Amino acid sequence: MRTRTENVANSLRDGILQGRYPAGYHLQETPLSEEMDVSRTPVRAALAALAAEGLLDYVPKRGYSVRGFSLAEVEATYEIRANLEGMACRLAAERGLDAATCRKLEELLAWGDAILAHGTLRAEDQDDWMDMNNRFHRGLIDAAGNRVLLDLIERTYSIPLASSRVVHWYDYFAIKGSHDLHRRVFDYVRDGRGVNAEAAMREHILQAIDQIRDRLEPAGADNVVVLNAHPIAAGGRDAG
Amino acid sequence: MRTRTENVANSLRDGILQGRYPAGYHLQETPLSEEMDVSRTPVRAALAALAAEGLLDYVPKRGYSVRGFSLAEVEATYEIRANLEGMACRLAAERGLDAATCRKLEELLAWGDAILAHGTLRAEDQDDWMDMNNRFHRGLIDAAGNRVLLDLIERTYSIPLASSRVVHWYDYFAIKGSHDLHRRVFDYVRDGRGVNAEAAMREHILQAIDQIRDRLEPAGADNVVVLNAHPIAAGGRDAG
DNA sequence: TCCGCCAGTCATGTATACATGAAATTTCAG
DNA sequence: CTGAAATTTCATGTATACATGACTGGCGGA
Numbered sequence A, B: 001m002r003t004r005t006e007n008v009a010n011s012l013r014d015g016i017l018q019g020r021y022p023a024g025y026h027l028q029e030t031p032l033s034e035e036m037d038v039s040r041t042p043v044r045a046a047l048a049a050l051a052a053e054g055l056l057d058y059v060p061k062r063g064y065s066v067r068g069f070s071l072a073e074v075e076a077t078y079e080i081r082a083n084l085e086g087m088a089c090r091l092a093a094e095r096g097l098d099a100a101t102c103r104k105l106e107e108l109l110a111w112g113d114a115i116l117a118h119g120t121l122r123a124e125d126q127d128d129w130m131d132m133n134n135r136f137h138r139g140l141i142d143a144a145g146n147r148v149l150l151d152l153i154e155r156t157y158s159i160p161l162a163s164s165r166v167v168h169w170y171d172y173f174a175i176k177g178s179h180d181l182h183r184r185v186f187d188y189v190r191d192g193r194g195v196n197a198e199a200a201m202r203e204h205i206l207q208a209i210d211q212i213r214d215r216l217e218p219a220g221a222d223n224v225v226v227l228n229a230h231p232i233a234a235g236g237r238d239a240g
Numbered sequence C: 001t002c003c004g005c006c007a008g009t010c011a012t013g014t015a016t017a018c019a020t021g022a023a024a025t026t027t028c029a030g
Numbered sequence D: 001c002t003g004a005a006a007t008t009t010c011a012t013g014t015a016t017a018c019a020t021g022a023c024t025g026g027c028g029g030a
Helices: A004-017 A029-036 A040-053 A071-095 A099-116 A123-144 A147-157 A172-190 A194-219 B004-017 B029-036 B040-053 B071-095 B099-116 B123-144 B147-157 B172-190 B194-219
Strands: A056-059 A063-066 B056-059 B063-066
Touching: A004 A029, A004 A040, A029 A040, A040 A056, A040 A063, A040 B040, A071 A123, A071 A147, A071 A172, A071 A194, A071 B071, A071 B147, A099 A123, A099 A172, A123 A147, A123 A172, A147 B071, A147 B147, A172 A194, B004 B029, B004 B040, B029 B040, B040 B056, B040 B063, B071 B123, B071 B147, B071 B172, B071 B194, B099 B123, B099 B172, B123 B147, B123 B172, B172 B194
Parallel strands: none
Antiparallel strands: A056 A063, B056 B063
């Protein structure tokens, strides 16, 4: 973290993703600047950045409010991610992996093997898994060598329930299946089989939708803070 | 245009898309604020907004530079747009068109019929066509009722050569073919045939890639200002 | 009682001064 | 003359004061 703007943006992003600021909440510059002990300038810049990421709604002269997401939007996000990351794998396969990338991905797969070797999901491994998973996906996306694709994929990660920090860490066999697909994707990419790589990555990501749905529907959609948006409405300055 | 920030952003966006600021050009706050006769504050906000749109590169403490796009990136953008807008049509078909939307889309199709009725492409019709085309696509996307999808699609429009302002207005039969596909897409959506609607929209957008390629390759990629990025490099403060 | 106008309040928009730190230049040792 | 360290320069980062305009609440008329 270099600039205060970045600090504030990270702090706000955490707050939003953790649900500390509920959907519709009106984020005001002055209170935030006092809480964070900076001036309004970096707060304004951070709010603008988060709005551009899609986490906030913005209306000129009215300010920023926390955006909500419907279950349909979360599902669409996963479907889109599946398409985009699948495409990235296809491009990476067509382009070919350089030796360093190949080695790095193999190491990440070995890391995954190590985590799963216990035969059960240990809570203390969850962060490691998330880290490994993010690096693996990112490695493949980078291997596609297409920044437009990277940008759009990153944007799908910014949607709360589709965030790369969300790991559905409760079913050993689901995680194991994920890892197996990682390996298959890698093999396909390495062997230049773009179409197969694309399909395998799509399958891998689309599985996550079911996990999301399984988790949300029994709980009821209202239980999820990020759902059901209430953008700043006329006639309610501090609505939220 | 309400705020100065928006004015500056629009002005800069035009300049970038028209190639007045070449790829790699370092946009500095003070000179811009003097040119545009505003303070640095709205200029900064506008630069941040354009960077978030993906038109500029940003490095903390170094500033903003015009981003370049490779032909591969432009092609990928169209492929992605084809997927996303196809998906939008599928969702719209599954959801069903309300009467007002249905009527509006039919009017837009009739507008297209009228433009093409001359049997030849008249230069003065180009803006009308672009307007009609944008409204038609936007109408379908809105009908999908999914803002995440809308956001991502809009982002694909912000890439220079994939911008909604680019119309390949030089081949009557290509335009006529476009229009016929519009009509087929609409019919499928209206009739609730989501899969067909998706396929037709994909076909429609993927055709544009060929037109882009046909236009760029004979001219040589270097002829195109937005290609071949030169992001701000270490050792070149005013590198351009 | 209800509607609409008016002024007050306050959040956002903008200008400007100062702080910070990266790049360019100069200086000096070898 | 070469190279590196110190200095200078200046663009960006931040704080703060002021401007603008949207919501609020009260007043008066219907």
